[in-house]
Amino acid sequence: xxKVPMTVAGERSLxxxxxxxxxxxxxxxxxxxAEAREHGDLKENAEYHAAREQQGxxxxxxxxxxxxxxxxxxxxxxxxxxTGKVIFGVTVSMQNLDTDAEVTYRIVxxxxxxxxxxxxxxxxxxxxxxxxxxxGDIVVVRTPGGDVEYExxxxxxx
Numbered sequence: 001x002x003k004v005p006m007t008v009a010g011e012r013s014l015x016x017x018x019x020x021x022x023x024x025x026x027x028x029x030x031x032x033x034a035e036a037r038e039h040g041d042l043k044e045n046a047e048y049h050a051a052r053e054q055q056g057x058x059x060x061x062x063x064x065x066x067x068x069x070x071x072x073x074x075x076x077x078x079x080x081x082x083t084g085k086v087i088f089g090v091t092v093s094m095q096n097l098d099t100d101a102e103v104t105y106r107i108v109x110x111x112x113x114x115x116x117x118x119x120x121x122x123x124x125x126x127x128x129x130x131x132x133x134x135x136g137d138i139v140v141v142r143t144p145g146g147d148v149e150y151e152x153x154x155x156x157x158x
Contacts, residue, residue: 002071003071003072003073004068004071004072004073004109004110005072005073005075005088005089005109005122006068006072006073006074006075006108006109006111006112007074007075007076007077007089007108007109007112008074008075008076009112010108010109010111010112011069011072011074013112014065014068014069014072014111015069017061017065018062018065018066018069021058021061021062021065022062025058026055026058026059026062029051029054029055029058030055032047032051032054033048033051033052033055035047036048036051068111072109075088075089076089077089077090077157077158078157078158080157082157084134084135084155085132085133085134085155086107086130086131086132086133086134086152086155087107087131087132088107088108088109088122088131089106089107089108089157090106090107090155090156090157090158091104091105091106091155091156091158092104092105092106092107092130092152092153092154092155092156093152093153093154093156094130094139094150094151094152094153095150095151095153096148096149096150097138097149097150097151098148098149102153103150104118105118105119105120105126105127106118106119106120107120107121107122107127107130107131108120108121108122109121109122110122110123125141125142125143126141129141129142130152133152134152134155135152135153135154135155136151136152137151137152138150138151138152139151139152
């Protein structure tokens with residue numbers, strides 16, 4: 001099975017969610033099912049059906065997280081040599097050459113990506129264009145609206 005890159009923070013976040021699901025959410029939904037059963041006829045018991053549905057979501061998420069963690073390759077960029085090259089896990093500042101707008105992104109795994117927080121997936125078009133580039137390089141990113149040119153500013157290994 002292929003390894004999936006993940007940052008240290010991403011792994012920590014998934015482990016915390018898994019712990020919460022197993023120690024808090026799962027016992028709560030089991031108690032809700034038991035309470036709903038006490039109300040009688042299960043065929044017409046909306047509380048019971050809602051709790052069972054919630055249990056299905058929780059168990060599915062637990063399996064999903066465990067699967068992701070089993071194939072995760074955790075990469076700590078703070079421990080890597082600082083070469084100035086754009087690699088997985090770095091924070092890149094770059095300037096749009098057409099609009100002079102400056103943007104900063106951190107290249108992370110697919111599960112950690114959140115554009116509003118400045119984290120882009122390693123599989124995104126921007127990240128794929130940036131990987132392997134160095135400070136000062138010009139990068140052309142193919143977007144649905146046309147090609148956009150960026151100049152790589154700083155590359156931080158944090």
